[in-house]
Structure formats: structure tokens, C-alpha cells
Amino acid sequence: MKKMKKRSLFFTVIMYSIIFLLLFPLVILFVWSFTKNWPWPNIVPKAFGLRAIKYVFSPTSKSLKTLLFSVWLSSVVTIITLFISIPAAKALGLYKFKGKRLFKLLILAPIIVPPVAVSMGIHVTFIRLGLANTFLGVVLMHIIPCIPYGVRILTNVFEIIGESMEMQARVLGANPYKTFFYITLPMISPGLVSAGSLIFIVSFSQYFTTFLIGGGKIVTFFMLMFPYIQSGDRMMASVYSLIFILTSLVLFVVIEKTVKAYYKAENYFYI
Amino acid sequence: MSRLELKNITKKFDNKIILDNINLVVEEGEMVSLLGPSGCGKTTTLKIITGLIYPDNGDVLLNNKSVLAVPVEKRETVIVFQDYLLFPHMTVEENIGFGLKMAKVDKKVRDKKVKEMINLVRLNGHEKKYPRELSGGQKQRVALARAIAVEPKVLLLDEPFSNLDGRLRENMREFVCELQKQLKITTILVTHDREEALMTSDKVAVMLEGKIRQFGSPEEIYKKPATKDVADFFGEKNYIKGTIENNIFKSRIGNFKTTFNKFSKGKAMIRPEEIEIFSKDVDTGLLGKIKKKKFAGDRMYYNILINDVEIKCITKFNKNYNVGDMVSVKIDFNDAVFFKEE
Amino acid sequence: MKRNLKPYVLLLPVMLVILGIFVSGLVMALIQSLGYFPVVGLKDITLKYYKEVLTDKSFLSSLSFSLYISFTSSIIAIIVGILLAYSILRSNKKERMEQIVYKLPIIVPHAVAALLMYNVLSQSGILPRILYNMGIISSQSEFPSLIFDNRGIGIILAYVWKEIPFIAMVVYTILSNINDKLSEVALNLGANKRQVFFHILLPLIMPSVFSAFIIIFAFSFGAFEVPYLLGPTAPKALPVKAYIEYNNPDLTHRPYSMVINMSLTFISIILVWLYHKSFKLISKYDG
Numbered sequence: 001m002k003k004m005k006k007r008s009l010f011f012t013v014i015m016y017s018i019i020f021l022l023l024f025p026l027v028i029l030f031v032w033s034f035t036k037n038w039p040w041p042n043i044v045p046k047a048f049g050l051r052a053i054k055y056v057f058s059p060t061s062k063s064l065k066t067l068l069f070s071v072w073l074s075s076v077v078t079i080i081t082l083f084i085s086i087p088a089a090k091a092l093g094l095y096k097f098k099g100k101r102l103f104k105l106l107i108l109a110p111i112i113v114p115p116v117a118v119s120m121g122i123h124v125t126f127i128r129l130g131l132a133n134t135f136l137g138v139v140l141m142h143i144i145p146c147i148p149y150g151v152r153i154l155t156n157v158f159e160i161i162g163e164s165m166e167m168q169a170r171v172l173g174a175n176p177y178k179t180f181f182y183i184t185l186p187m188i189s190p191g192l193v194s195a196g197s198l199i200f201i202v203s204f205s206q207y208f209t210t211f212l213i214g215g216g217k218i219v220t221f222f223m224l225m226f227p228y229i230q231s232g233d234r235m236m237a238s239v240y241s242l243i244f245i246l247t248s249l250v251l252f253v254v255i256e257k258t259v260k261a262y263y264k265a266e267n268y269f270y271i
Numbered sequence: 272m273s274r275l276e277l278k279n280i281t282k283k284f285d286n287k288i289i290l291d292n293i294n295l296v297v298e299e300g301e302m303v304s305l306l307g308p309s310g311c312g313k314t315t316t317l318k319i320i321t322g323l324i325y326p327d328n329g330d331v332l333l334n335n336k337s338v339l340a341v342p343v344e345k346r347e348t349v350i351v352f353q354d355y356l357l358f359p360h361m362t363v364e365e366n367i368g369f370g371l372k373m374a375k376v377d378k379k380v381r382d383k384k385v386k387e388m389i390n391l392v393r394l395n396g397h398e399k400k401y402p403r404e405l406s407g408g409q410k411q412r413v414a415l416a417r418a419i420a421v422e423p424k425v426l427l428l429d430e431p432f433s434n435l436d437g438r439l440r441e442n443m444r445e446f447v448c449e450l451q452k453q454l455k456i457t458t459i460l461v462t463h464d465r466e467e468a469l470m471t472s473d474k475v476a477v478m479l480e481g482k483i484r485q486f487g488s489p490e491e492i493y494k495k496p497a498t499k500d501v502a503d504f505f506g507e508k509n510y511i512k513g514t515i516e517n518n519i520f521k522s523r524i525g526n527f528k529t530t531f532n533k534f535s536k537g538k539a540m541i542r543p544e545e546i547e548i549f550s551k552d553v554d555t556g557l558l559g560k561i562k563k564k565k566f567a568g569d570r571m572y573y574n575i576l577i578n579d580v581e582i583k584c585i586t587k588f589n590k591n592y593n594v595g596d597m598v599s600v601k602i603d604f605n606d607a608v609f610f611k612e613e
Numbered sequence: 614m615k616r617n618l619k620p621y622v623l624l625l626p627v628m629l630v631i632l633g634i635f636v637s638g639l640v641m642a643l644i645q646s647l648g649y650f651p652v653v654g655l656k657d658i659t660l661k662y663y664k665e666v667l668t669d670k671s672f673l674s675s676l677s678f679s680l681y682i683s684f685t686s687s688i689i690a691i692i693v694g695i696l697l698a699y700s701i702l703r704s705n706k707k708e709r710m711e712q713i714v715y716k717l718p719i720i721v722p723h724a725v726a727a728l729l730m731y732n733v734l735s736q737s738g739i740l741p742r743i744l745y746n747m748g749i750i751s752s753q754s755e756f757p758s759l760i761f762d763n764r765g766i767g768i769i770l771a772y773v774w775k776e777i778p779f780i781a782m783v784v785y786t787i788l789s790n791i792n793d794k795l796s797e798v799a800l801n802l803g804a805n806k807r808q809v810f811f812h813i814l815l816p817l818i819m820p821s822v823f824s825a826f827i828i829i830f831a832f833s834f835g836a837f838e839v840p841y842l843l844g845p846t847a848p849k850a851l852p853v854k855a856y857i858e859y860n861n862p863d864l865t866h867r868p869y870s871m872v873i874n875m876s877l878t879f880i881s882i883i884l885v886w887l888y889h890k891s892f893k894l895i896s897k898y899d900g
Contacts, residue, residue, distance in 0.1 A: 011703040014697075025729035043746055121637075167352075172369055174373040175373075241725040
């Protein structure tokens with residue numbers, strides 16, 4: 001018995017150590033965001049201040065406007081991706097058909113095949129079609145990496161709820177459209193919300209695709225943040241990152257509180 | 272209320288025959304059981320009746336008119352599924368009123384009807400609850416009320432009691448039977464439970480491997496199974512080989528009188544509960560030795576050896592003998608069903 | 614007949630986007646890599662760019678640098694991730710930890726992970742400061758440069774930081790599903806916890822770990838941000854090299870970039886195939 005306790009203490013220590021290592025850099029990021037002056041070799045800043053935060057929120061920096069624009073762009077991406085993912089997920093979750101595996105693989109592929117190659121390959125075509133440097137072009141590019149997440153989560157949802165509720169509605173006299181709006185849509189809504197929040201974040205975090213296809217004309221919040229990270233301006237980069245993380249976090253928490261689940265969907269994973 | 276007829280229904284999935292030439296007539300207001308083991312095609316039959324599945328061959332007739340061209344939502348045949356399938360995002364009231372809402376029934380009329388239904392299935396006080404707050408029996412009653420609310424031409428019950436246990440199951444069964452008699456809804460009950468089928472229905476259709484093997488009254492099905500498959504499906508039985516000549520059945524356990532005379536060589540099927548045993552001083556002309564004994568509460572199961580032939584027998588719990596005891600056995604071969612030896 | 618077509622109709626919108634942008638993007642890259650780029654007058658299909666690039670030393674060192682980074686970071690992430698998952702399972706504070714570990718990778722993008730590593734590991738980062746104050750190093754320059762270094766330590770650690778929670782959650786989900794039922798059986802049969810881990814849990818999570826490995830490997834292999842932000846001048850990770858070639862103002866240079874893109878794609882297609890195989894392994898244990 002004593003030995004058992006020791007063992008579980010051992011694992012608790014390991015768990016806290018790893019989680020500490022994961023959280024520690026975030027704490028440093030947080031501290032940097034409120035720092036005025038932090039010279040070598042101080043372990044804590046010499047002076048705290050809100051200079052960086054004030055700058056980000058000042059009208060001249062356009063950060064807030066860009067943040068709102070990013071939220072808008074990612075919302076558009078989210079809605080379109082969900083819209084096309086629902087039917088696809090229904091097909092993959094409920095029906096058996098020839099070539100299903102190939103479809104699944106094609107839909108998953110954008111997670112594995114580098115977006116760098118895809119964006120550079122399609123760039124010329126986008127220029128020719130007038131999609132380069134446009135809002136629409138960037139939205140289309142963002143949809144690609146979002147599809148695997150949208151379709152996979154919703155496929156899982158359809159697998160769980162099955163087709164039987166729809167059948168029940170049909171025999172009770174609901175036509176296919178009414179069945180969709182009164183039964184299917186409410187039933188999948190918790191899945192739609194979790195898929196939607198993940199899609200939003202995938203789109204929100206796109207750098208290379210926005211950078212290449214947007215050609216500097218379409219500027220997202222991530223694009224504003226990137227040069228600061230690149231130049232090693234810790235204070236500014238940290239503030240931008242903090243705002244970025246908080247935006248995602250707020251989205252997540254709000255969504256988690258508002259969704260009522262009728263079923264327990266499988267955890268979804270995101271890299 | 273309607274008369275339902277299935278004509279030569281055939282259905283294949285991936286070249287596997289699920290339903291093979293199904294013919295079935297359910298008269299107006301009748302309750303018919305579709306009885307068979309799981310996977311024999313019962314649920315597929317229901318789905319074909321409602322239009323959720325289209326048959327490869329054959330026809331579905333309601334009041335002598337083909338309804339194959341009528342889409343699911345207009346066919347007015349409602350299934351109550353095994354797991355109730357209450358819409359989780361709707362209250363009891365909303366669930367029951369769903370079909371009426373879809374049919375665009377006026378809100379006032381709808382509310383009245385829903386109230387009526389709630390009274391009928393005795394769910395007063397639960398109107399505003401969500402399905403997750405209900406017990407199994409209550410869910411079942413909501414599902415039933417929801418189906419009946421649209422006044423379907425045919426009500427289809429797919430294993431409706433299999434998720435309930437013990438007492439509740441019996442109560443619900445009785446409740447549904449009463450309701451069906453009261454409302455005179457043409458009903459098909461799909462079940463794998465023999466007792467359930469026999470107890471509840473006007474007629475029973477025994478379905479095995481996608482075919483209807485026998486269709487008749489519960490008594491007929493049980494006492495005079497048409498084929499060995501049907502007999503086998505109805506649980507415990509004894510087969511005794513022998514020959515029949517001049518109304519005498521000759522077998523290794525002895526010779527017996529019988530009214531049967533259609534063929535001369537065959538097997539007699541006797542149900543274990545049709546065999547009686549007495550203490551050996553009662554003279555039945557047939558002696559046997561108890562080989563095995565099992566106590567099952569209200570009944571006793573005995574295996575009795577008569578001239579090396581083992582016979583199963585079920586008696587009341589108070590007939591208590593020990594292994595090795597000699598007992599008198601009484602078998603009436605006038606009750607036996609004979610199957611021809613192949 | 615109508616019913617048979619339904620799934621394909623439902624898949625049509627997604628497939629239009631996948632085929633129209635994703636697949637055709639790759640096809641365009643392939644065509645350009647073969648030297649067909651009519652905009653600047655290149656019209657001959659040729660393998661010359663492939664020959665040149667694939668024998669180029671700097672390409673080969675980029676390729677091995679990329680493979681090395683992905684492999685090392687993925688292996689470390691897998692080991693620590695499994696350890697973390699098992700520790701959470703064995704500790705009694707599951708719920709809270711699970712939540713933290715689960716959300717962490719979702720809300721922190723890769724570029725921010727790069728910044729985190731920069732904040733901690735660079736020569737003016739918090740780690741050398743701590744070491745200095747503890748008296749372990751006596752000046753900034755004594756701390757080895759872990760950022761922009763040609764061993765890619767900064768890049769590797771950024772990936773490891775980002776991927777540990779991912780692996781931990783994948784593993785934790787499976788572990789908690791099998792743990793309760795199977796380990797009790799095994800313990801009952803006389804196995805100790807160590808044996809249960811190595812003989813029951815580990816073999817059962819292995820297929821999922823393998824497919825998770827492929828995903829993080831592929832991701833770190835093809836991602837641009839982290840090596841772009843933390844990588845050395847030479848060797849460059851393949852995606853960064855592809856972009857630099859792409860950015861060459863001489864457009865006739867384009868096919869070189871596309872050959873690099875095609876090598877990235879080719880390797881990732883092998884990974885997709887392996888991933889597909891790994892699913893067969895996973896379903897082996899089902900039912």
C-alpha cells in the first residue's frame with residue numbers, strides 16, 4: 001500500500017514537472033507583455049509598464065481594426081467550411097459507398113501535405129483568375145486546411161447520432177427539408193460549434209497562405225504580429241501573442257459554456 | 272385505420288437476399304406480430320412498409336391501393352423504434368406534437384390533441400420535461416403518443432419492449448394491447464420474444480431467414496407448427512422417431528394411439544410441458560428414470576430416460592423427484608405434431 | 614440508383630474545393646517543376662531541374678536537416694507525451710490537468726511557440742538569466758546558442774513544446790478508455806502496474822501513437838513558420854528553401870522552387886500512405 005502511494009506521488013511529480021515546462025514559457029510571455037524595461041541579467045523586469053499594450057490599442061497602430069478584420073475573415077471561412085462540411089460528413093458518417101476510403105484520404109490530406117507547396121503551386125493560377133491579393137482568394141486558401149477538421153469532427157457526430165432520428169422524423173410526416181431544419185441541424189449543433197471554433201482558430205492562425213495569396217494587401221492580425229516575432233521585439237511580439245491567445249481562449253470558453261450536448265463526441269485533436 | 276397488404280416483397284442488399292417473397296395481410300384494426308430471431312429481416316419489412324426503403328420487387332397496398340409511389344412523409348405509417356428515438360432537443364409536448372406540426376395542423380388543434388395524447392398515455396405533469404429526464408417506461412409512452420398523435424393508417428412497433436425489464440415490460444405490453452384495442456389501430460409488432468408475440472397478437476407471422484414460414488393464430492403457430500424450423504424456434508421440444516400404422520405410433524419408447532395418418536414414417540414432436548409425470552405407483556403404462564433435474568423457481572426441468580431415449584419434461588415446482596427415481600410418464604400423441612422423415 | 618448517388622452528391626462541394634484548389638495546386642506545382650512555365654517562356658517538359666536540384670548539395674543538406682528536425686522533435690514529443698498522459702491517468706487531479714493540456718496546443722499557434730522558445734532559450738532569454746544568477750555561467754556568451762543554431766535545437770524544442778499536449782491527449786483518450794477495464798483484468802491475473810503498462814497499455818496505444826507520429830512528423834516537415842523564425846542561415850529547412858527560391862526575382866528560376874515543393878509533397882504522400890496503413894492497425898483491435 002505504501003509503495004502504491006509512493007508510485008502515484010512519483011507520477012504526480014512527473015505530471016507537474018511536464019506541465020510546468022509547458023506553462024512556464026507562457027508565463028514569461030505574459031510578463032514580457034507588461035514590461036517596460038528588462039535588461040540582462042535580471043530575472044524579473046526592472047520596470048513594468050503598459051507601453052506595448054497602449055501602442056497596440058492606439059488608433060495609429062491599426063491593430064484593433066486588423067483584429068476585427070481577422071475575426072471577420074475567419075468567420076467567413078468558418079461559415080463556408082461548415083456549410084460544405086455538413087453534407088460531406090453526412091456522406092462519410094452514414095453511408096457505405098465505393099471509394100469512401102479514397103474520399104476520406106483526400107479530405108485528410110491537407111493536414112499532411114505541406115500548405116507551402118499547395119500555395120506556391122496555385123499562386124500563378126490565382127493571379128490569372130484575379131484571386132490573388134483579394135479577400136476571396138485568401139478565404140478560399142484558408143478553407144483548404146480547415147476542411148479536414150470540419151469534416152472529421154462532423155463525421156464523428158453523424159456516426160454517433162446515426163440516421164435513425166431522421167428516419168423517425170420522416171415517418172412522422174416531415175419532408176427532407178423540414179427534417180434537416182427541425183431535427184438534423186439541432187442535433188448536430190454542438191458538433192457544429194466545436195468544429196466551428198476549431199476551424200476559426202485554424203484560419204485565424206494561417207500565416208504563409210495569407211502572406212502569399214494575400215500578397216500584403218490582405219493583412220490579418222497574425223500578419224501584423226509576425227514581423228515582431230521575426231525581429232525579436234519581445235515586448236511587442238508578446239503583447240500581440242497574448243491578444244491572439246486571449247481571443248482564441250475567449251472564443252473557446254464562451255462556446256463551451258453555451259453549447260448543450262446531447263451526446264459525447266470523441267475528443268478532436270489539433271496540431 | 273386501414274387494411275395493409277404486402278405482396279411478393281423482395282429485397283436484396285449487396286446481393287444478399289434479406290426479404291424473400293414476403294406476403295402478409297393485416298386486416299383493419301388487427302394486431303399482427305412479426306416474430307423471428309434478430310437479423311431475419313423484420314425491421315427491413317417495417318422500413319419498406321413506411322417507405323424508408325424501396326423494395327426490389329413486390330408491392331405495398333394500403334386499403335387495396337399501392338402506396339409505393341407515396342413518399343415516406345405522406346404515407347401515414349409510423350414506426351415506433353426500439354430505442355424510442357425521442358428528439359433530445361424537444362420537450363415531451365413538442366415531441367408528441369411534432370408530427371402534427373409537420374402536417375401544419377393549426378396550433379390550437381395541435382395543443383388540444385397533444386393534451387389528449389398526454390392523458391391517454393398518462394404522462395400528465397411531464398409535459399415540459401426533456402427526454403433525458405424521463406425513465407425508460409415514460410420514454411416509451413412518449414414515443415407511442417407521438418406516433419398515435421398523427422393518427423397513422425398503420426402503426427409499426429419495432430421491438431418496443433426489449434429495452435424495458437421485468438415488471439415494467441409486462442405492464443407496458445398490457446398497456447399497449449389495451450390502447451390498440453381501444454383505438455383499433457392496424458398494428459404490426461415486431462419482436463423476437465415468442466411469449467410476447469403469442470400474448471399480444473391476433474395473428475403471428477413467423478419470419479425466418481427472410482421468409483415468412485407460417486402465418487396464423489397464436490394457438491395454431493404454437494400447437495401446429497407448419498415446419499420443423501418454426502417448431503424449433505419455439506423453444507424446448509422432444510422429437511421421437513417412429514412409424515405410424517393403423518393409427519398406432521410405434522417407437523422405441525412404446526406404441527401409442529394417434530389420430531394422425533398422413534404418412535407412415537416420421538418424427539413426433541411433443542412439447543416438454545405436454546408430458547406429465549407421476550409417482551411410479553400411478554399406472555400410465557410408461558415407466559422412466561429421472562436422469563437430470565433442474566429447479567427453476569416456479570417450474571422443474573426433468574430429463575427422463577425411457578428405454579434409453581431421453582425425454583425432456585417441464586412440470587410444476589411441486590412435482591419433486593430425485594435423480595435415479597423411477598416415475599410414471601404420460602404422453603398424449605393425439606397432441607403431437609408429426610414431421611415426415613427425410 | 615438515386616440512393617446510390619447520394620453520398621457522391623453530398624461530397625461534391627467539399628471535393629470541388631479539394632480538387633479545385635488543393636489537388637490542382639499540387640498539379641500546377643508538378644507541371645512547373647517539369648519546366649513548363651509559359652508565362653516566362655518556359656515550354657519544354659524536362660527533368661533537368663530535378664536532376665540539378667536533387668544532386669545539389671545545399672538541397673540535400675536542407676532535406677536531411679528537415680528530416681532530422683521532424684524526426685527528433687516527433688520522437689521526443691511522443692515519449693514525453695506518453696509519459697504525461699500516463700502520469701495524468703495515474704494522478705488524482707485528472708480533470709483539471711486534462712483541460713489545460715487539451716486547450717494548450719489549440720490556442721497557441723506555431724509562430725507563438727517559436728516566440729516562446731526565443732523568450733526562453735536565446736542568449737538573452739530567461740534560461741541563461743537564471744543560470745547566470747545561479748552562478749553556473751558567468752556571461753551571456755557562455756550560454757550555447759540554441760536559437761538560429763545549425764543543430765536546430767530551438768526549432769526542435771518549439772515543435773516538442775507544441776506537440777507534447779497533442780500526443781498526450783491522443784494517448785490519454787485511448788488510455789482512459791482501456792485502462793479501467795483491461796488493467797483491472799490484468800492486475801487480477803497477477804500483473805503489476807509496470808507489467809500492465811508495458812504488456813497491455815503500450816501495445817494497445819501503439820497503432821494510434823504511430824498515426825499521431827505521422828501527423829506531427831508530416832506537419833513539422835512541411836511547416837514554414839518555425840524554421841523561418843528560429844532556423845539558421847544554413848542549412849535551411851526545405852519549406853524555407855522552397856520559399857526563398859520562389860522569391861527569386863528571376864522567374865525562370867521558378868521550377869527549382871517547384872522541385873523542392875514536389876519533394877516535400879512526395880515525402881508527405883508517402884506519409885499519407887503510411888497513415889492509411891496505420892488505420893488498418895488501429896482497427897485490428899476493434900470489435
